[in-house]
Amino acid sequence: MTYVIHTRAELAAATREAAGDEATTAVVMTMGALHQGHRQLMREARARAGFVIVTIFVNPLQFGPNEDFDKYPRTLAADVEACRAEGVDLVFAPSRDEVYPGGAPSITMNAGALGEILEGASRPGHFAGMLTVVQKLLMLTGADVAYFGEKDFQQLALIRRMAHDLELGVEIVGVPTVREPDGLAMSSRNRYLSPDQRRSALALSQALREGAEHTDADAALAAAHKILADEPGVRVDYLALTGTDLGAPPAEGPARLLVAARVGSTRLIDNVPLTLEKAA
Numbered sequence: 001m002t003y004v005i006h007t008r009a010e011l012a013a014a015t016r017e018a019a020g021d022e023a024t025t026a027v028v029m030t031m032g033a034l035h036q037g038h039r040q041l042m043r044e045a046r047a048r049a050g051f052v053i054v055t056i057f058v059n060p061l062q063f064g065p066n067e068d069f070d071k072y073p074r075t076l077a078a079d080v081e082a083c084r085a086e087g088v089d090l091v092f093a094p095s096r097d098e099v100y101p102g103g104a105p106s107i108t109m110n111a112g113a114l115g116e117i118l119e120g121a122s123r124p125g126h127f128a129g130m131l132t133v134v135q136k137l138l139m140l141t142g143a144d145v146a147y148f149g150e151k152d153f154q155q156l157a158l159i160r161r162m163a164h165d166l167e168l169g170v171e172i173v174g175v176p177t178v179r180e181p182d183g184l185a186m187s188s189r190n191r192y193l194s195p196d197q198r199r200s201a202l203a204l205s206q207a208l209r210e211g212a213e214h215t216d217a218d219a220a221l222a223a224a225h226k227i228l229a230d231e232p233g234v235r236v237d238y239l240a241l242t243g244t245d246l247g248a249p250p251a252e253g254p255a256r257l258l259v260a261a262r263v264g265s266t267r268l269i270d271n272v273p274l275t276l277e278k279a280a
Contacts, residue, residue, distance in 0.1 A: 002084040004091045008140060011092050015053075015142045018089075023050025027143035029134060032056045032093075033073040033188035034082045037178035041147040042086040044175050053141050054083050056093040061100075061108065061129025073188060092141070099136060108132040111158055114246060118258060119154050119269070122237050130155060131162055138163075138170050146170055151177040151185050153256060153271045157246050177270070179205065185270045192266040200233025201263045207239070208272040211257045215277040217241050217249050220257060228261070235262045244273075252278045 005011055018025055026049030028041045034056075045052045056079055063069035076093060083091050109131035111120060120127050138146060148156045160172045178186045183205035184198070193201055211224035221241055228236050237260040241249050249255045258271040 002080065002088050002091060004080055004093060006093055006095065007098055008094070011090075011140055014090055018051040021050065024144050025049060025051045025053065025142060026145045026147060027053045027055060027137065027141045028088075028147050029055045029057075029137055030079075031058045031072065031188070032079050033075050033191075034079045035178075035186045035188065037149055037151065037186040039082060039086055040178050041149060041175050042083065042088055044173065045145070045147050046087050049145060051090070052088050053090045053092060053143065054088050055137050055141070056091060057099060057133070057137075059099075059129060059133040060096060061104065061132055062126050063129075064123055064125065067123070068189075068192075073191065092137075099133065105132065109135060109162065112161075114154075114158055114161060117154075117246065118238055118240060119260065122260065127155070127158055131158060134159055135162065135166075135168070138168060143170055145173060147173050147175055149177060150174045151187070151270065153258060154246060177272075183209065185268075187268060189266050189268065193263060197233060197264045197266070200231055201266075201268055203227055203231035203234050204259050204261060204268060204270045208257055208259060208270055211241075212272045212274040215275060216279065217255070217276055220274060220276075224257065224259070228259070233263055237261055237267070250276060252276050 026045035028045055030038050058072050060069055080091055108128045111127035111131055115127035148159060150156060156174050163170050163172050182202060184202055185205060207224040207227035210227050211220040214220040214223055224239055228234055239259045242256050243249050244254050244256055255274050255276050256271055257274055260269045
């Protein structure tokens, strides 16, 4: 049975009961418009935890003035059905006033230098808003473990860093990106794409796949750049090769290839792991 609640008081009562059972509590944080990527997070949580919470909240703090907060899809009824199908115990779907009872907070999380590159350079303030709501929801839910998708790789890295630096006592688990059969990374924003735009958007995953075939950093970037340059429907924001901590890529070993681009008016991101090797 999946219970749907909307207030802090209801959440506190539910989590006290769960804590009394000494069950591991897992949380999956979402902004709704749930797809198979979100459902995979729920499955991972359900397989491990005795009590699973899904939060559904479109966080205004992480949207810039020219971004899509007002048109971001709200599909609560369908989202609740998806949670029920995955055996989620509790859906917490609060209002803005419930999360920010005093209005927009005057003190927010500082994402530091890691929050100023890549997505942070393109979306100033985004990560401060994201970390603020994640920290709030971690405290409100009392979760022992939280699951996040690797598609938002910089977000995942920042949440891990926050949990470590602030000693939050929460395990942060990354779950590999779930893709459509044609390779497009699942995203709530994919529904904004027209059929032609969706075909153009495939260049992102194709570029990453091609780049990941190479073990030399320059060759990986060149191969990915070529795919993107050949698709006129894609306007690249960045294509970057980094270490797994989003620092400089290693001379050899695990690395990450990341891309962000606009297709029409829709901004999409994606990334893949790859392994670099020293030249013989």
